[in-house]
Amino acid sequence: MASRHPALEGYTRYRAVGQLAFLLHRITGLGILLFLVIHIIDTSFVYFAPELYDEAIQIYRSIPFMIGEIFLVWSVFYHGFNGIRIIIFDLWKPEWWEKDIAVKSVYWTLALSILAWLPAAYIMGRAIIENHFMGG
Amino acid sequence: MATKVRNVRPAVSSEARWWLWMRITGILMVVFVFPHVIIKDVIVGVHNIDLNYVAQVWANILWRVFDFLLLFTTFTHGMMGLRQVLMDYIHSATGRRTVTWVLGILWFVISLAGAIAIIGGVQQPGM
Numbered sequence: 001m002a003s004r005h006p007a008l009e010g011y012t013r014y015r016a017v018g019q020l021a022f023l024l025h026r027i028t029g030l031g032i033l034l035f036l037v038i039h040i041i042d043t044s045f046v047y048f049a050p051e052l053y054d055e056a057i058q059i060y061r062s063i064p065f066m067i068g069e070i071f072l073v074w075s076v077f078y079h080g081f082n083g084i085r086i087i088i089f090d091l092w093k094p095e096w097w098e099k100d101i102a103v104k105s106v107y108w109t110l111a112l113s114i115l116a117w118l119p120a121a122y123i124m125g126r127a128i129i130e131n132h133f134m135g136g
Numbered sequence: 137m138a139t140k141v142r143n144v145r146p147a148v149s150s151e152a153r154w155w156l157w158m159r160i161t162g163i164l165m166v167v168f169v170f171p172h173v174i175i176k177d178v179i180v181g182v183h184n185i186d187l188n189y190v191a192q193v194w195a196n197i198l199w200r201v202f203d204f205l206l207l208f209t210t211f212t213h214g215m216m217g218l219r220q221v222l223m224d225y226i227h228s229a230t231g232r233r234t235v236t237w238v239l240g241i242l243w244f245v246i247s248l249a250g251a252i253a254i255i256g257g258v259q260q261p262g263m
């Protein structure tokens with residue numbers, strides 16, 4: 001695409017892609033943390049309130065929560081892979097923050113997180129069908 | 137053309153230490169988070185998890201050690217991450233100190249509850 005501001009093009013491109021990567025990293029991190037707080041509390045029921053534990057887990061078995069769980073697993077894959085990318089670049093390969101490599105690495109991270117997630121999403125989706133729509 | 141999009145030369149300060157701890161916990165967590173999620177959410181599944189299941193898993197001391205390290209690395213990283221996000225919006229020295237303390241206390245209380253459960257183990261209902 002011809003640009004009247006060729007000098008600016010590289011920056012604006014990384015900003016778009018890089019900001020998407022950053023925003024997704026932040027949203028997934030906060031989302032996982034929200035779930036983690038609830039999850040630490042429900043798990044500690046095994047000690048503090050064992051009679052309530054199975055009831056609490058029952059909530060996670062509902063359809064909306066199982067769908068949420070599928071997205072939570074993608075969040076963990078994306079945040080984890082992107083986190084590893086950031087750590088490698090920051091600590092060992094700062095020269096990879098060079099624009100072209102940085103942009104490509106974002107696409108790779110997105111692709112890998114989706115590829116790793118698909119089989120998991122399939123198995124978890126199947127579990128929803130098996131537990132809610134079959135053999136009832 | 138080598139246009140750097142990010143410069144990695146933080147000044148030596150307390151923020152630099154937080155920055156480094158985000159990365160140290162990040163590296164440690166890889167070993168715990170992915171196995172945990174794949175085993176519990178994908179392979180076992182929420183329909184097979186109940187009080188009995190937890191008791192069986194925790195009968196093995198190694199899984200308790202695993203879950204303990206999982207708890208501390210993830211929750212510490214998560215709370216430091218939340219602090220990092222809030223620091224983008226709070227700029228006054230008092231505000232920042234308050235955020236750090238409030239999150240620190242929450243971190244301590246919730247970690248303690250989780251740690252007691254892992255060490256104390258599964259109790260039988262009605263005992």
Ligand code: HEM
Pocket residue numbers: 022025026028029030032033036079080081082083084086087158159162163165166169170210211213214215216217218220221
């Ligand atoms: C394999 C696991 C993980 C790795 C490698 C990882 C890595 C990272 C890294 C490197 C950062 C700093 C990003 C930056 O400074 O630009 C970060 C931020 C963050 N992480 Fe993680 N993380 C992992 C898992 C988690 C989990 C399980 C949680 C939730 C409890 C979490 C919550 C957060 C939050 C809230 C932030 C702050 C986001 C921001 O400042 O925009 N992370 N993570």
